[in-house]
Amino acid sequence: MSTTSERSTRTIYEQVQESPEFTQLRSRLRRFVFPMSAAFLIWYLAYVLMASYLPGFMATKVFGNINVGLLIGLMQFVTTFAITTIYVRYADKHLDPAAERIRKHIEGGA
């Protein structure tokens, strides 16, 4: 019993793998995930660089006890949240419909 199910899954694997839709889906995911993580890490590391080489700018008063450095520091939380939201939107809008198309394709072909 297990052999037949193995064999039938294998055909589905091959079908999906060869389909241009799947290649596209995977490249879409990669094109999003890797540049986004790189941008995100650079933004963090740049903040640390700014903090150490532009102390004057970072110490600029905005109001009360709040200076530019502190504001940008708190912005890190905001950007983290923003990126996650963007990712979820992207996945809902581009990845899920693509997955749906692949499923239709397979069901139609099978």
Place this chain on the structure above:
Amino acid sequence: MDGVTTTGVYALVAMGIVALLSAVIGSLGVRVARSTSDFLVASRTVGPAANAGAISGEYLSAASFLGVAGLILRDGVDALWYPVGYTAGYLALVLFVAAPLRRSGAYTVPDFAEARLRSPGLRKVCTLFVVVIGWLYLLPQLQGAGLTVATVTSLPPWSGAVGAAVVVVATVVMGGMRSITFVQAFQYWLKFSVLAIPALFAVVYFFSGDRTFDRPAPPEFPDRTTVQIRTDVVLQVKVPVNITVTGVVDGVAHSGASVRWETGRHTVLADSELQFGAGAPVPVVEGAPVTDADWLTPFPEGREFGLLGTYSLIIATFLGTMGLPHVLVRFYTNPDGRAARRTAVIVLALLGAFYMTVTLLGALSRLYVPQLLVSGDTDAAVLLLPSAILGSGWVGALLGSIVAAGAWAAFLSTSSGLVVSIAGVLSTDVMGSGRVRDFRISAVIAGAVPLALSLGVTRLDFSEAVALVFAVAASTFCPLLVLGIWWRGLTDVGAIAGVLVGGFLSAGAVALSLAGLGGTGALGVLLYRPALVSVPAAFLTMAIISKLTSRRRPADAEQVLLRLHAPERLGLSRDRLAERVRKAPT
């Protein structure tokens, strides 16, 4: 002293209620649990909101609840990297591994390793590191419970650690994961509201007063303050100050004598008592910025290689989160990928709100509890803040005890998650069955070992202790997960070599620096924060050895990768757990 006792009684009652509530919610859940799979992954039927609460509740540990505020109090803006990194690490987890790992059907790193590379050897190595990372992470949690009990009551620290360990193991043994999910969600909201209340009070005080941070002078004692010194400290004095001393200071024994400290360094031995007048400038422990202006400046003078240390910290927290066993398993409790993503967004919002609150409390404690800068016990800041702001009357005592209960919730929730993860791995991989009885025995072992350690090892600052664990996780499981998910060329030999190289470099470096062999140069900084070297080393080793052993590449690598990246709706993902439960003898 009266205030301390009142708070102590209130606090003990509040902590008892938290423990009891956790146990009750836990035992309600147990009726729903039907089999081992229910226990371990909550049947994947938990809603995104409850699940997000649970993830956040589990993630916000002693390091977050007490440690972040403590480091902000002492180190200022430089300490912002801890909360930012803890949040960012979560994002890295979501982007790189969460969805593919869900699809793999593996809910622990050893499971993933086996599904991907079919190597029992790699599985053993991963099991070892899950247990090591889990135990190291449990250590500061139990010590945090000890510190909390010792700070708000006069009981010895060990009683708090033992109490926390017993409650955690009992809850896990009785309830398993299903119940834990609701306990965790409850504990997140408890932790957050408990800190939000003093934060609101504090903000009102803060804006109504005329206090400012940006002064080129040390902070001042708001009132006449007596500081108990528990361990030997070296204090930096910037502005000369008059003190009444009982104990040994600068090598001279005093008994209630008046002493004037000139600018410079002064040594105070343990068990001394220093009394400062209202408005006196605060001496600050060695290594921390002295003046408020320096405290607000990144990398103040005297902190060498700040950039190197901070980069290494960011790498560790950014990449380490995905390797923490208790965080990873949670993603499996979502019914599908869409729910997993919704969960992730809610979690980020919950974490961000929490960390901003703790950061605010840390800054305010510089105004209200500066005596911690003298004694070095900065981790107690959040616990002492309510009574410092509101006085030692019943309002202050009540709020103080609620905060202590929140801290207690932090240790309980993180520790429960860790004990569940360690016990899961021990029962399936070491005891070999994954049956409920073995799971329970494993839970007892998972709690007992770190308890014994926590009673014997000297305490580090919580956030720093946790950052060390992040470095080990980032150097071992991060490369394995990222390369395993995104690179078809990974082989079992390459993976084992990489995990071992990363693990020994990071753990070894930390052990060397804790033994005092580090020094203060660039090498010392890297020994204390090894991620900048150990993470790339692990990645490189894994990639190079895999290239050299490319004949060992599993034949089904393409298929496994396809399953990891194909959307769930294709129905290709396999429920490994369901398979195992079906196979397991009952």
